[in-house]
Amino acid sequence: MSSVIDASTSPAARALRSPAQPIAGRAGTSFKHQHLEAILSDAPQGSFFEVHAENYMGAGGPPHRALGRLRREAPVSIHGVSLSIGGPQPLDSAHVARLRALVERYDPVLVSEHLAWSSHGTTYFNDLLPLPYTDATLARVCEHIAQVQDAIRCPMLLENPATYVLFRDSTMSETDFVRAVARRTGCGLLLDVNNVYVSAINHGYCPLQYLATFPLGAVEEIHLAGHVEQTDDEGDRLLIDSHDGPVADAVWALFGMVIARCGPIPTLVEWDGNVPDWPVLKAEAMAAQAVLDRDRPANVCA
């Protein structure tokens, strides 16, 4: 049975996976197999790498061989993309068990998932679909996160989504929603700064306003990624969270503001489509590292 715990009364639940947090203040990148040899000979000291959990849920073969080799050299973060935490139906218990097995096998430094849904009935949609923010969805998301945390025996991080539509029946803001989730479940938050920017432009609000109300004290990882620009029905800018290019200047600026305010937070550059050669990805991670290394006080967001 899963239980919803209150973080304030359960400090142990907020303990980091490894006692000596090896990625404090470090930047990392998505891990792509074609980069393995380059990474092993040329990764920046202290870098970490993130993989999509689902790609390593096969029984064996080259994916596990590659991740195993990487894991011996660097900390790895496991990022799930299909658990459907935001969906109305119960989590797929077989999938939760697979995630647990993966966490046991690779001892990741972070485990994260999205505030979204991707399965309905027996169909898997392979996209991160949005949900309305209401008391009912909040209760369900908290229940699902508690179930995941019980299974993996450590806190997970929940990522804010990039969205293209809003729901008429939402009764609270996204930032209030994730604050309540973190408080009720003890989970950490993964602040995707690109998603903040994409959603803000798409819905016509100020990204700084969003960040001002975001519970930054619960953020344990930051994501940066590229997006592309389209237009909506009325010809206005509509940004798509595509992960297929460099991080936009506006996103770098927001990231700099978050770090200036909070101090260094582990930061990961995602790049999943049109993946460039390793030096390009490495340069993005080093640019993020330069921001983290600016002379700042230690984590001051409380």
Next chain:
Amino acid sequence: MRVTGPSGKAAQKRYGVYRNNVTVSLIEALAAIYPAVQRITGGEFFRAMARFHIRSTPPTSPLLFEYGHDFPAFIEKYEHAQSMPWLADIARIERAWLDAYHTADAAPLKPEALAAVPVNCLADLVFVPHPSTRIVRSPYPAIAIFAMNRGDSPVGPIEIVEPEDALITRPQDEVVVRRLPPGGAVFLASLISGESLGVAAATACEVEPSIQIAACITDMIEAGAFAALRCGE
């Protein structure tokens, strides 16, 4: 519709982003599993065919490398692919290739293991298949077509047009697709089902009297088709 843009703006195109993400990402998933099929049909044909399949048979597992097991059967019935009756078999080899890629790791049976078996035990030997072992039978030169279209090298005419049965294995990191000799598929399928070497050989000889059992078993062991052997009763 419950969804909306900011300040009640129209959400049709915005909603379409999700619809498009779902369809395009699943077409890409099928294209990644079936690159030779895509090369043979061309991108536009493939996308249309994949779109029909996704609509009728969407994925039921969040593990996309498991998707598309029904695609070969769909291709076989697909109206616009009837002029390429061999296309479904190319898809079957590609699906088996990816299955072999992700199966559990296991050390393949060493060739010397067979040599160590006393002659009077041979007929009773039972072979444990390697987790990656797959057989795809085709009345067409499916392996030749698969091999020619799997990479980027230029394609040419198929020189020998005869049926080809494929053995797919992954003894280590590399997936290997080999041609089984006539009768070899029946022989191996019988061994995989747990029949003894003697029974499997007799079954194979019935369908293909000229089959060279000793050479056949040696080749299969060398391909990594088995994980172990044990002497039967």
